[in-house]
Amino acid sequence: MQYxxxxxxxxxxxxxxEPIAVIPVYLALTGGMSxxxxxxxxxxxxxxxxxxxxxxxxxxxxxxxxxxxxxxxxRLAGGLVLLTLGLRMIYGVGETDKAAExxxxxxxxxxxxxFPLATPMLAGGGAITAIVVLTDNHxxxxxxxxxxxxxxxxxxxxxxxxxxLASPIQRLIGETGTNVVGRIMGLILTAxxxxxxxxxxxxxxPEGAIL
Numbered sequence: 686m687q688y689x690x691x692x693x694x695x696x697x698x699x700x701x702x703e704p705i706a707v708i709p710v711y712l713a714l715t716g717g718m719s720x721x722x723x724x725x726x727x728x729x730x731x732x733x734x735x736x737x738x739x740x741x742x743x744x745x746x747x748x749x750x751x752x753x754x755x756x757x758x759x760r761l762a763g764g765l766v767l768l769t770l771g772l773r774m775i776y777g778v779g780e781t782d783k784a785a786e787x788x789x790x791x792x793x794x795x796x797x798x799x800f801p802l803a804t805p806m807l808a809g810g811g812a813i814t815a816i817v818v819l820t821d822n823h824x825x826x827x828x829x830x831x832x833x834x835x836x837x838x839x840x841x842x843x844x845x846x847x848x849x850l851a852s853p854i855q856r857l858i859g860e861t862g863t864n865v866v867g868r869i870m871g872l873i874l875t876a877x878x879x880x881x882x883x884x885x886x887x888x889x890x891p892e893g894a895i896l
Contacts (some may be wrong), residue, residue, distance in 0.1 A: 694819050694836045697877050700870040701767070701779040701811040702734075703774070704844035704864060708851045710806060714797045722843060727848035729798045734807035735841040738816050740879070742834055756821050760885035767878035770811040774871025775862060807844060811874070818878035 711730075715723045721763055818835065820830040847854065858866070 691832070693837060693838065693877075694833050695821060696873060697815050698812065698837055698840045699843070700874040701770070701809070701815045702807055702840055702844060702878070703867070703870055704807070704847040705794075705854070705866045705870075706774075707802065707806045707844070707848065709851075709863065711802060711848050711851050712855060717846075724849060725801070726798055730802035730807060731841045731848070732846040733799055734802035734812075735838060736839075737804055737808040738837055741813050741832060742816045742830065742837070745813070746820070746822050749817070756818075756823060757885050757888045760818055760821075760881055760888075764878045764881035764885060766814045767811055767874055767881060769879055770809075771871045771873075771875035771881055772787075774874060775868050777867070790792045801862075807841075827850050827872070829888055847862060 711727070715726055718726070746756060746759075749756070796881070819825075819833050822830075825833070855863070
């Protein structure tokens with residue numbers, strides 16, 4: 686995998702997983718837990734999210750093709766999903782709002798690991814779409830897909846460290862800082878969505894068409 690490809694994959698996965706946005710929900714859901722329980726929740730949430738995304742990395746495209754959906758069609762649909770998610774992040778509306786409602790009730794650690802932390806907070810629709818698009822079987826070699834899987838694991842490790850440091854990060858950047866980071870990531874994700882549109886259109890438009 687080339688350096689620029691690694692950066693693209695890394696940034697795409699980082700902004701779709703967006704661990705910073707998980708911090709307020711994570712803190713609300715684990716507020717009454719011991720430090721050991723909070724760390725376990727952070728670890729298991731990231732592990733489950735990684736398993737979900739790796740599942741779609743390996744089988745996502747196969748399942749799509751089995752039901753007759755071509756990857757260019759999925760790229761276009763995926764670009765729309767990423768664009769919508771990016772715009773929602775820019776304007777401050779997202780899955781965090783739904784999960785925040787759940788955080789109003791105290792819940793046991795085992796109840797919050799899979800939902801809402803692992804999914805939809807970490808492994809949401811945007812991240813699933815991104816991992817399938819980034820590992821197109823017809824475009825990328827097995828080595829590239831393995832490298833993308835490694836990049837995904839790196840992002841999940843960073844997500845785990847982010848959750849471990851959730852309290853100091855929240856105190857450091859505050860609600861305003863969290864909103865600013867979310868909007869910057871939303872802008873990056875919107876640009877990545879437009880690039881996904883361009884890549885998908887190039888594969889279906891006549892050769893020589895200007896994009």
